[in-house]
Amino acid sequence: MTARVIIQKYGGTSVGTPARIRKVAARIAETVREGERVVVVVSAMGQTTDQLIALAHRVTASPPARELDMLVANGETISAPLLAMCLAALGVPAISLTGLQAGVRTSGHHSKARIRAVETDRLRAELEAGRVCVVAGFQGVTEDLEITTLGRGGSDTTAVALAAALNASVCEIYTDVDAIYSADPRVVKRARRIEHISYEEMLEMAAVGARVLHPRAVEIGQLYRIPIHVRSSFKKRPGTMIVAELPMEERSRVRGVAHETDIAKVTIVGVPDRPGVAATIFEPLGEAAISVDVIVQSVSETRETDITFTIAESDLKQAVPLVRRAAETVGAKDVKASGGLAKLSIVGTGMLGTPGVAGRMFRTLAEGGINIEGISTSEIRITCLVSNAQAEAGVRALHTAFELDSLITRGKR
């Protein structure tokens, strides 16, 4: 196959009604008329997945994961043929494919399977025959032809994986926001549209609150160097390109300010400093599927340390007894827990080797009277814990301090 391929992924909102499916089909038809070979990945229509799960819970309180996967996979195998028949009606040859038919091979972990490989024979043959392939996202099959789903961000992952397997020129993610912004535009009126962002920056942004694209999809894009274009299903203008190399002028120190509210902080006080203690504390949380973030262990010169970590506030009630039990096991002195917090993060590859960025962040927050209750950093990210109530003011102050404010105040998005 010589001509390159474009992948377009449309989320549940974009295909939420028959009328929207017709709009999406018109958009695909346009791309085809421009001479592109197109593979489309679709999510389930609107609330279909939730409705199927609700149906399961009407027959039993605890459906087996394998059967739940069999059930929810129908969401995408309903939307895919609807879109394909709509394309056919517009005179665009198209064919819908299940995950199996599209060659998406996965691990056997039901409800959270990983894509192992994409066998592209069928896809290539259909593209060669001049057809648009409409692939049911979020699903694949194991070697034994067992149907699995990919968990959160599943359809994004399908799209980028297909892009990698077909060596696509770009993977377009159509969504209900029109770009990645330098901060949440609902909070910062002068948030800037980001034209280009690096995979690393996008991963950090996603990890700290920018929910546009799931990190695992970004990771595959990074690994196979597939440009990912995040853009609006409803508007024409380009959105944000996620790429390996940023254009020179966009390599500013700080690219964006992300925030996430409703965070809780748990501190285990007086933890005996010996091997295996951290495992004893965090394993029960992992087993309860509670996602732990920002772990800080205080450096101590005694034989005791304090361990602090954050979790979603909604997990706090379930987490505390687990942590108390673990603390008792390891012989710690106390467990303190508090909610009502938010994470404020600045992200940017440009801050690598740029001294003073952290200092400026802390000073900005201090000048705004915002107390910092914890700090965590990566090479290209600094995160501060602050109170929920002060989060938005903090985002705005940081956005201004790092010279991210757009020259124009945006109106309606």
Place this chain on the structure above:
Amino acid sequence: MTARVIIQKYGGTSVGTPARIRKVAARIAETVREGERVVVVVSAMGQTTDQLIALAHRVTASPPARELDMLVANGETISAPLLAMCLAALGVPAISLTGLQAGVRTSGHHSKARIRAVETDRLRAELEAGRVCVVAGFQGVTEDLEITTLGRGGSDTTAVALAAALNASVCEIYTDVDAIYSADPRVVKRARRIEHISYEEMLEMAAVGARVLHPRAVEIGQLYRIPIHVRSSFKKRPGTMIVAELPMEERSRVRGVAHETDIAKVTIVGVPDRPGVAATIFEPLGEAAISVDVIVQSVSETRETDITFTIAESDLKQAVPLVRRAAETVGAKDVKASGGLAKLSIVGTGMLGTPGVAGRMFRTLAEGGINIEGISTSEIRITCLVSNAQAEAGVRALHTAFELDSLITRGKR
């Protein structure tokens, strides 16, 4: 595999709601506790198939058959895992299987595929492991893994085909009627429950109005000698066994009276008697998917004949212009069409070699003042065309004349 297998098929009404799915699961659990190995075939829940087709028509007026098959196949792949998870909740190990996973291989005729073979490896392995298999009915895949549906009576056909492939001891068809009756019990109060009926008789009954079981399912049962048990999803008592050899006492001459209303009759007058004429007339009807029944060609000593046939009255409007055009092509004199008719049929292997059955039928109708507008026969069936208005009186008269009346008048079914 030594122990034999039972197939149980549950139709759309039987699995129409979560509550009904739970009832069906309880019934299956009971069969499993009796020591049976069970393969279940399910239809789509209630109106799901119609809803999916309606959804297709909201995106395009003429969905391609291939995509429509992809879409409607979801009906059964939704009900199957729901039933399997419900069984699991009752402590019965169970696994749902798509047509593909159950090894149902079909021809590529979308929306009317035929089952070519059932590859039973997976089914046998699951049964061997002690699991109930819940198979999505109505669907299969081609060699190229294209999803096809089987058309009318599809899930019944899946069930009997699986029974044949697994050499099942019986194929139980659970439905909303509790047995095959000697006549429609809504019309004949003294209709008799038929305990046993031969495949041939059932085929004739199905062809002339007894809509309980699709003829193609009966044909497979006949070919592989699989006993088919038609019974109620909601009641315990046994229904009707469809078998090869009737018990001696049940080999009466006439077993049942079937009727079908809203029939139209078309007569082509003065058709030149030469080869190819019938093909010219009936091919366009076949292409328009109009089902033609009871064809009678009058024997003539001239070089012209009259051809009469029946169709469903609902097809009449579409059929007449097609027939007129064909009549013109072959140089026939006229086309006459009339609706408002019904088919009255008596069926029974016992009438083979029993003289006087036809005569008694005609005399009975004549004594009831019922005019016969056409006659057609097979070896074990005689059908008369009468007016719709006289159909029910005719059924009752024939039921009495052939000594089918039950000794007790039945109340509520």
